[in-house]
Amino acid sequence: MLKTTSYDSLLICGGRIIDPFTGRDEIADIAVVEGLIAQAPTNDTHVIDATGWIVCPGLMDIHVHLREPGQTHKETIETGTAAAVAGGFTFVACMPNTRPPLDHPDAIRSVLERARNAGHCQVGPIAAITKGRSGNTITDFSVLLDTGAVALSDDGDGVEDDSVMRAAFESAREVSAVLIQHCEYKAISAGGVMHLGDVSCRCGFPGLNPRSEEAMIERDIGLCRDTGSRYHVAHISTARAVELVRRAKAEGSPVTAEVCTHHLVLTDEACVEGDPNTKIHPPLRPRTDVEECRRGLLDGTIDCIVTDHAPHTVDEKAAGFLRAPPGIVGLETAVGLAAQAMIESGLADWPQLVAWFTTGPAAVLNRPPRPIEVGARADLSLLSPKARWTVDPQRFVSRGRNTPFSGWELTGKAIGTVQGPQVAVSSRAGLKSSQQPAEDSR
Ligand SMILES: [Zn+2]
Known part of the structure; x- marks a missing residue:
């Protein structure tokens, strides 16, 4: 299942920002205010603890x-x-x-x-x-x-x-x-x-x-x-x-x-x-x-x-x-x-x-670059590079179950996305945030 929540102000904390559009690769916070990447969050912000995660376009x-x-x-x-x-x-x-x-x-x-x-x-x-x-x-x-x-x-x-x-x-x-x-x-x-x-x-x-x-x-x-x-x-x-x-x-x-x-x-x-x-x-x-x-x-x-x-x-x-x-x-x-x-x-x-x-x-596809820059619409993926997980087709969000990887142990998975003000995570992904305590590597 996919869980989507909208936030007026969002702070993605402590993630490794990897932006191949600019070559940026550093640990930093990203603020998203009203769907746009901002210098700083507003006072009443939702916080996602992205420690150990990759935040990328x-x-x-x-x-x-x-x-x-x-x-x-x-x-x-x-x-x-x-x-x-x-x-x-x-x-x-x-x-x-x-x-x-x-x-x-x-x-x-x-x-x-x-x-x-x-x-x-x-x-x-x-x-x-x-x-x-x-x-x-x-x-x-x-x-x-x-x-x-x-x-x-x-x-x-x-x-x-x-x-x-x-x-x-x-x-x-x-x-x-x-x-x-x-x-x-x-x-x-x-x-x-x-x-x-x-x-x-x-x-x-x-x-x-x-x-x-x-x-x-x-x-x-x-x-x-x-x-x-x-x-x-x-x-x-x-x-x-x-x-x-x-x-x-x-x-x-x-x-x-x-x-x-x-x-x-x-x-x-x-x-x-x-x-x-x-x-x-x-x-x-x-x-x-x-x-x-x-x-x-x-x-x-x-x-x-x-x-x-x-x-x-x-x-x-x-x-x-x-x-x-x-x-x-x-x-x-x-x-x-x-x-x-x-x-x-x-x-x-x-x-x-x-x-x-x-x-x-x-x-x-000759599509425009989408660098992670202040003023741009948030269009981000959250990845957990160290998460170990087992492929279980019964838990796929897709209607399809046809995979030869059932039961495979993989390291590295997507947690979800941030698109505009919307944070979407798969229910099994284990989103760390101020409201949901860390459970990253499940
Ligand atoms: Zn084909």
């Missing part, structure tokens, strides 16, 4: 599936954005593979209105590249962006037809739009339910050829080079794909990429037992790919971390590994998993991790 996840309209049995804009806040996110970009898809300005308007009514966090709808996500005819990018779409993607499917994708690049250039590609040629991936390799051969599940991802990235990088239009690789997952993006960036092409938390922590070995919650598209990859994705983050080839939050019902996942729909929920485990992959491994530190969830995604 609100985290962003630019790849989530909110399932509304059309599949509200899996998730709604209300439950999905509440789950986002419980995971420390104040902005999510939602994918257009809803029913009907987000290929029309009315659909974009409707998502924005529902998100506003829910009031949990900001939502940036991603509009479809092609009408009906059918891959045949491009949508009207200009109208969709004017209505509030933040980027374009047919996620769930790649745009396979060369001439359609070229038209998309040309149209995107005219309106400075970002094209986000789910890279998969179905002719190559057809029938596969997990990564094609030693492990799939051993356990007998049909393998999905990684070339289906890499070949589309290769084609798109060529189109990107030709047109000079912005291109973003969704959920990059193979070492070769990372190398393709690395080279394209070195050549100066306007290419960016994201990696999912699960592709940083799990390998295809996780699929051996046939747990449908390890069935994901793109699939979990071998260790060498996981390591290259981590390296890609560290050297700047990969710009940000996302969840690809993909809720499904218990019944749908009960169909078994071969038949269950791919995807897992991720919003509420993102911080802990990313910390395990990148910090506990000794590869990175918290300022770097926070950047992969703030400045990184903001740059990908």
Whole structure:
């Protein structure tokens, strides 16, 4: 459950301020008066004891599936954005593979209105590249962006037809739009339910050829080079794909990429037992790919971390590994998993991790910086880097329970967010404040 309280005056005391927008990293207090960051609180202020916590700009996840309209049995804009806040996110970009898809300005308007009514966090709808996500005819990018779409993607499917994708690049250039590609040629991936390799051969599940991802990235990088239009690789997952993006960036092409938390922590070995919650598209990859994705983050080839939050019902996942729909929920485990992959491994530190969830995604979507500065609207995440906790899907705020991380012990979690005058915390987070005594590390 998510608990939201509004305060006219708020003092967040003793936290470590990490602001990748300015490079600030220090222990300090932050006052929020009437929703704006202020020099000092007013006399009658609410105090949050943030000792031992990180206070940073609100985290962003630019790849989530909110399932509304059309599949509200899996998730709604209300439950999905509440789950986002419980995971420390104040902005999510939602994918257009809803029913009907987000290929029309009315659909974009409707998502924005529902998100506003829910009031949990900001939502940036991603509009479809092609009408009906059918891959045949491009949508009207200009109208969709004017209505509030933040980027374009047919996620769930790649745009396979060369001439359609070229038209998309040309149209995107005219309106400075970002094209986000789910890279998969179905002719190559057809029938596969997990990564094609030693492990799939051993356990007998049909393998999905990684070339289906890499070949589309290769084609798109060529189109990107030709047109000079912005291109973003969704959920990059193979070492070769990372190398393709690395080279394209070195050549100066306007290419960016994201990696999912699960592709940083799990390998295809996780699929051996046939747990449908390890069935994901793109699939979990071998260790060498996981390591290259981590390296890609560290050297700047990969710009940000996302969840690809993909809720499904218990019944749908009960169909078994071969038949269950791919995807897992991720919003509420993102911080802990990313910390395990990148910090506990000794590869990175918290300022770097926070950047992969703030400045990184903001740059990908060309959104304005949100530094923690006096006069700015409060848009903050509260993280507890040392909290040890056990993943319990039954306690997720999300409607989805489909996670392979049930029972995992993680270190580092989101406590909640401060947005304007509103402080939102997950009921299990253990908010320390003047009114609620400390119970941080539960
Ligand atoms: Zn996808």
